[in-house]
Amino acid sequence: MTRIVLLATGGTIASRTSAPGSGAVARDGAGVLRAGLGHRAAGVDLETVDVLRGNSFAFGPAEQRAVADAVRAQLARPEVDGVVVAHGTDTLEESAFLVDLAHGDPRPVVFTGAQRAADLPDADGPANLADAVAVAASPAARGRGVLVAFGGSVFAARGVRKAHTLALQPFADPDAGAIGAVRGDAVAFWARPDRVLLDPVDARFDDVRVEVVAAWPGADAAPLRAVLDRAAHGVVLVAFGAGNPTPGLTSAIGELTAAGVLVALGTRVAAGPVAAIYGGGGAVDAGAAGAVPLGRLGVAQGRLAAAVLLAQHPVEEAARRLAALASGEPAAP
Structure with a gap:
């Protein structure tokens, strides 16, 4: 049985x-x-x-x-x-x-x-x-x-x-x-999902602080800079469209990555991937400043993945592995 x-x-x-x-x-x-x-x-x-x-x-x-x-x-x-x-x-x-x-x-x-x-x-x-x-x-x-x-x-x-x-x-x-x-x-x-495994993922991530900041029309750099004040290890930026923050938010991404904070770029749109299409403070510039696009990963699952990875790896390696996970390709050793 x-x-x-x-x-x-x-x-x-x-x-x-x-x-x-x-x-x-x-x-x-x-x-x-x-x-x-x-x-x-x-x-x-x-x-x-x-x-x-x-x-x-x-x-x-x-x-x-x-x-x-x-x-x-x-x-x-x-x-x-x-x-x-x-x-x-x-x-x-x-x-x-x-x-x-x-x-x-x-x-x-x-x-x-x-x-x-x-x-x-x-x-x-x-x-x-x-x-x-x-x-x-x-x-x-x-x-x-x-x-x-x-x-x-x-x-x-x-x-x-x-x-x-x-x-x-x-x-x-x-x-x-x-x-x-x-x-x-x-x-x-009728379908078999494509999967990328992380092994192991049993590190404790209780003390890893990954915040979520949402864009709104006219948002300046202050919400992202506040992440530094709260000693966060990472942040998911919930942007417009295909991952476009405001120019003000984008201007702060480089400050966070330089300070050792992982910045993941998501979208408030329900379907479709984060994609680098627009400059002028959009996703192209956000990526150039060090933000990791979440691809088709939703904000909730992207935030969790960032926390798990940051619990196990230095921020640069965690960012690399998050990018691989979001793209659906296993990270190279």
């Missing part, structure tokens, strides 16, 4: 409201999630492990590492065929990406969650969890990296983003789209 391990970390899928007006809070453990599946896990030996019990907007690097370490521990067991992680949707894209960065094992790791709390009559958690178990147990999922199963669709972890606050399908990959689907117990794939 196929053996799948369910790791519970909290999130909406485990949340209930204790009193009117108090808000939903993660309360259910892995055993409760398993019981909610009923017959939908028939034919699978489903183990349960409690890792965390929180809402993912409160997760920091320590919690992200706890998730990654728990996955790694289960994959160290040869009898395990796959892992499912029940996780809050707010930062699921970061946790799934962190695991994916070094997941060279062919066995599936599948993240899922819910948009409606467990004590609501129309809770979507059990259906999403059943789909995730089906994906993790499917031979077709092997070798596809970390996956996200939600709302009947399957996405590669790299590139997935929470694209809607409340919809029952909150996730999207604006560039690649879904790579598979679940219909009942049937799992189908």
Whole structure:
């Protein structure tokens, strides 16, 4: 029988409201999630492990590492065929990406969650969890990296983003789209994601400070210069269009890189890559000043990758490896 391990970390899928007006809070453990599946896990030996019990907007690097370490521990067991992680949707894209960065094992790791709390009559958690178990147990999922199963669709972890606050399908990959689907117990794939692995990625990045600064029309150099005052190790600059900051922001990039701060260049646009097209303070000049374009990596995943790399390498090497990761090409040794 196929053996799948369910790791519970909290999130909406485990949340209930204790009193009117108090808000939903993660309360259910892995055993409760398993019981909610009923017959939908028939034919699978489903183990349960409690890792965390929180809402993912409160997760920091320590919690992200706890998730990654728990996955790694289960994959160290040869009898395990796959892992499912029940996780809050707010930062699921970061946790799934962190695991994916070094997941060279062919066995599936599948993240899922819910948009409606467990004590609501129309809770979507059990259906999403059943789909995730089906994906993790499917031979077709092997070798596809970390996956996200939600709302009947399957996405590669790299590139997935929470694209809607409340919809029952909150996730999207604006560039690649879904790579598979679940219909009942049937799992189908039509794409195999390209992946670049970082090995190892188990360095502690708790103390690595990578900030996010967003451009707005007329923004001057002050927001980036403030990063120096806060002793940040890196910053993701969320620019316009294909990665164009304002001239004022661009003027400060060289100051930061000269001071040993990694500057990554992202975009506020949902789809498409960062690309060096415009001068006049745009992405061409930002790159010339030392900014690393994030390519198709979203801001959240790009920030996480920068933090992981800065925890393991000097800033110049971290920047080189981030550029390779963003371009989809392995970094040369």
